[in-house]
Amino acid sequence: MTELLESGPARGTAPSVRWSTDRCTIHQGDALAVLASLPSDSVDALITDPPYSSGGMVRGDRMGSTTGKYVTTGRAVADVPFAGDTRDQRAYGYWCALWLSEALRVVRPSGLAILFTDWRQLPTTTDALQAGGWVWRGIVPWVKPAGTYRPQAGRFAAQCEYVVWGSRGELPVRMGIDPTFSGFFHGRTPRDREHIAQKPLDVMLELIRIVPPGGTVLDLFMGSGTTGVAAVAEGRRFVGVEVVDHYAATAERRIRAAMGDAVPGPDGQTALLLDDGDPG
Amino acid sequence: MTELLESGPARGTAPSVRWSTDRCTIHQGDALAVLASLPSDSVDALITDPPYSSGGMVRGDRMGSTTGKYVTTGRAVADVPFAGDTRDQRAYGYWCALWLSEALRVVRPSGLAILFTDWRQLPTTTDALQAGGWVWRGIVPWVKPAGTYRPQAGRFAAQCEYVVWGSRGELPVRMGIDPTFSGFFHGRTPRDREHIAQKPLDVMLELIRIVPPGGTVLDLFMGSGTTGVAAVAEGRRFVGVEVVDHYAATAERRIRAAMGDAVPGPDGQTALLLDDGDPG
DNA sequence: CCTTGCGATGAATCCATAT
DNA sequence: GATATGGATTCATCGCAAG
Numbered sequence: 001m002t003e004l005l006e007s008g009p010a011r012g013t014a015p016s017v018r019w020s021t022d023r024c025t026i027h028q029g030d031a032l033a034v035l036a037s038l039p040s041d042s043v044d045a046l047i048t049d050p051p052y053s054s055g056g057m058v059r060g061d062r063m064g065s066t067t068g069k070y071v072t073t074g075r076a077v078a079d080v081p082f083a084g085d086t087r088d089q090r091a092y093g094y095w096c097a098l099w100l101s102e103a104l105r106v107v108r109p110s111g112l113a114i115l116f117t118d119w120r121q122l123p124t125t126t127d128a129l130q131a132g133g134w135v136w137r138g139i140v141p142w143v144k145p146a147g148t149y150r151p152q153a154g155r156f157a158a159q160c161e162y163v164v165w166g167s168r169g170e171l172p173v174r175m176g177i178d179p180t181f182s183g184f185f186h187g188r189t190p191r192d193r194e195h196i197a198q199k200p201l202d203v204m205l206e207l208i209r210i211v212p213p214g215g216t217v218l219d220l221f222m223g224s225g226t227t228g229v230a231a232v233a234e235g236r237r238f239v240g241v242e243v244v245d246h247y248a249a250t251a252e253r254r255i256r257a258a259m260g261d262a263v264p265g266p267d268g269q270t271a272l273l274l275d276d277g278d279p280g
Numbered sequence: 281m282t283e284l285l286e287s288g289p290a291r292g293t294a295p296s297v298r299w300s301t302d303r304c305t306i307h308q309g310d311a312l313a314v315l316a317s318l319p320s321d322s323v324d325a326l327i328t329d330p331p332y333s334s335g336g337m338v339r340g341d342r343m344g345s346t347t348g349k350y351v352t353t354g355r356a357v358a359d360v361p362f363a364g365d366t367r368d369q370r371a372y373g374y375w376c377a378l379w380l381s382e383a384l385r386v387v388r389p390s391g392l393a394i395l396f397t398d399w400r401q402l403p404t405t406t407d408a409l410q411a412g413g414w415v416w417r418g419i420v421p422w423v424k425p426a427g428t429y430r431p432q433a434g435r436f437a438a439q440c441e442y443v444v445w446g447s448r449g450e451l452p453v454r455m456g457i458d459p460t461f462s463g464f465f466h467g468r469t470p471r472d473r474e475h476i477a478q479k480p481l482d483v484m485l486e487l488i489r490i491v492p493p494g495g496t497v498l499d500l501f502m503g504s505g506t507t508g509v510a511a512v513a514e515g516r517r518f519v520g521v522e523v524v525d526h527y528a529a530t531a532e533r534r535i536r537a538a539m540g541d542a543v544p545g546p547d548g549q550t551a552l553l554l555d556d557g558d559p560g
Numbered sequence: 561c562c563t564t565g566c567g568a569t570g571a572a573t574c575c576a577t578a579t
Numbered sequence: 580g581a582t583a584t585g586g587a588t589t590c591a592t593c594g595c596a597a598g
Contacts, residue, residue, distance in 0.1 A: 154454025
């Protein structure tokens with residue numbers, strides 16, 4: 001499992017490492033491949049927002065562009081009858097179970113898995129979590145304010161997304177949950193977002209505080225890197241994975257900025273700084 | 281399917297009918313048996329709160345009377361246990377699919393199914409809904425105020441229950457949802473409740489308004505009958521089913537009161553009025 | 561009438577012990 | 580060792596009594 005670590009570049013760095021400091025490591029690559037290179041019991045919590053549909057509910061959707069695919073997800077998914085999408089739903093669940101199973105090894109005993117999902121994928125996500133060996137412990141809704149979701153006339157709007165959480169085995173210790181936690185998350189989807197699924201920083205900050213200070217957070221699907229921004233802002237270590245070069249660069253820039261060592265100036269200058277990792 | 285109707289008492293009443301007016305019919309009996317006696321396409325929406333069969337990781341935790349299972353402190357909320365709460369997860373899903381499948385026939389095309397569930401049974405409920413032939417269309421959380429659930433130190437509390445909804449086939453028409461609907465329900469569990477799972481009237485009223493005025497609502501697990509109270513209060517017709525005699529009587533009394541024809545006086549007098557139905 | 565204090569409550573969950 | 584059982588635990592809030 002740790003073979004890649006030993007065969008990597010100098011300093012024991014896996015070949016997927018794009019940027020690394022003592023507080024933050026960013027990998028660019030496939031989640032499953034990078035997971036295989038991570039040592040066991042090295043992380044306190046997996047906090048991640050996997051692609052909800054992993055490419056749409058039907059084969060045709062998967063062939064479209066990413067932009068179009070996700071922009072239309074809300075309505076398109078809701079109109080697909082169950083019978084027709086069984087195969088793809090099963091494939092999504094299988095894929096989730098794969099990386100969840102491997103993440104179970106990387107997270108320490110009693111560590112946490114915290115996953116974002118939408119209503120349509122919620123049952124598949126809880127199944128996959130348990131198939132991956134985790135103990136499913138609950139659901140926390142995330143309520144989006146009006147204007148940040150697509151209302152449907154005369155229907156219940158899909159105004160909520162959901163946080164599914166579980167633990168690696170028993171959970172004898174207290175998590176760092178604020179006693180005044182309201183029971184569900186409120187957060188406005190960022191207006192100037194750099195990723196279609198970018199999460200509100202407020203919500204991520206609340207989640208990050210569950211991990212003990214100085215602990216390590218893993219995000220397998222960074223996107224624009226909000227999880228990492230919240231982690232370093234709250235004094236937690238962060239390990240992030242992103243397969244798309246553009247988003248890996250975006251996440252690195254935003255996390256560097258959060259750590260206070262971003263290079264001021266236009267994007268071009270910042271980009272230079274980002275090129276110390278191998279996108280392969 | 282409609283054999284029972286024809287073989288019943290005079291006026292074409294099924295033998296399970298306990299009380300009937302033009303606005304409300306209450307059946308006492310098993311949900312599946314009563315469903316078989318109901319005509320096809322006769323109802324606009326199934327709105328019901330089935331026994332959750334939750335409350336334990338192992339099978340034994342679910343067995344035994346519901347009185348002991350759910351009431352662990354102080355006086356019992358209700359000394360009468362309710363039925364159907366002792367299934368393991370597979371059996372629960374199978375059983376739900378059975379009555380959901382039969383209810384699909386009774387509800388008219390484009391009619392709705394609206395089901396309460398808790399976090400643990402949510403995935404099983406959405407599976408059963410679809411297995412029963414319904415198109416699953418969404419989840420609406422019901423957020424309970426602090427003090428009405430059991431918090432756990434340092435953890436996310438199970439502060440929400442969930443409403444799962446779907447339709448019989450396509451849903452071309454608008455449902456009667458208030459455009460200002462907030463996307464999730466807020467409601468305090470009643471303090472002086474007559475059933476351990478009694479729902480807030482406010483929440484039921486919001487749900488009932490989805491059905492067109494004058495339409496018919498079906499509840500297969502009435503309990504204390506809040507669904508019926510809300511239905512008649514909002515000018516909808518109601519068909520209710522409850523297997524436990526005590527709760528059937530409670531529901532009838534509360535719905536009669538909501539219809540404004542309750543007999544004033546002590547419980548003994550009211551009870552006399554209720555005996556015009558055959559508990560068998 | 562307002563404040564303080566005390567006891568009761570919750571569709572529960574955990575863990576040590578027994579089988 | 581796995582499963583079943585029983586008792587302890589959880590805390591913000593509410594109702595009600597007392598001050």
